[in-house]
Amino acid sequence: xxxxxxxxxxSVINKRISESGILSFIGYQxxxxxIGYAEAVFHHDKRxxxxxGIIHGGVIVTALDTTMGLAAMAATRGENNVxxxxxxxxxxxLDGGLYKVKAKVxxxxxxxxxxxxxxxxxxxxxxxxxxGTYFIVRT
Numbered sequence: 001x002x003x004x005x006x007x008x009x010x011s012v013i014n015k016r017i018s019e020s021g022i023l024s025f026i027g028y029q030x031x032x033x034x035i036g037y038a039e040a041v042f043h044h045d046k047r048x049x050x051x052x053g054i055i056h057g058g059v060i061v062t063a064l065d066t067t068m069g070l071a072a073m074a075a076t077r078g079e080n081n082v083x084x085x086x087x088x089x090x091x092x093x094l095d096g097g098l099y100k101v102k103a104k105v106x107x108x109x110x111x112x113x114x115x116x117x118x119x120x121x122x123x124x125x126x127x128x129x130x131x132g133t134y135f136i137v138r139t
Contacts, residue, residue: 006033006074013070023066026059030067036075036105040067044096055094063101064088064117064130071103072113072134081134084112092127094119099127111136 013030017023026048032039042063050056065086072081100120107114117130 006035006078009033009078022062026063028063028066030070033070033074036071036108038067038070038074038103040070040101042099042101044094044099052093053095055099057088057090060090060094060119060128061086061088061130063099064103064119064128065132067101068103068115068117068130068132069134071105071115071117072108072136075105075108075113076136080137081113082137084133084135086130086132088128088130090128092121092125094121094127097122100124 010030010033013033017028017030027042027045028040029042030038030040040063044055048055048059065083069081069083073079101117103115103117105113106116113134113136115132115134117132118126119128121127
């Protein structure tokens with residue numbers, strides 16, 4: 001999916017996301033996309049909670065990985081990628097409200113892209129921090 005400007009494809013990407021089972025279930029939506037940058041949001045939903053009333057860690061990782069993969073794709077002019085490695089530190093519980101996920105490319109190489117990710121809650125409180133490496137798939 002090559003493009004001139006990543007922002008031109010926000011509606012196309014969100015349409016695909018709405019058709020994806022897990023991302024649609026989470027309520028995930030991309031709100032900004034630029035060269036090497038992606039930002040998304042999702043709202044707290046009781047169906048995403050684990051015991052204790054907080055969002056399950058798998059939902060957090062899914063949101064981070066998706067946003068970070070989109071930032072990597074935006075840095076490579078739409079080339080597809082797969083996750084090689086993803087490390088997440090869970091810093092605060094997600095216990096209500098709107099969550100923002102931000103991803104920024106740190107380095108783009110010939111075959112891989114390294115991406116920094118953050119999940120914020122409330123008044124921009126850092127709730128999770130991630131670092132991922134994405135392999136550029138060329139067919």
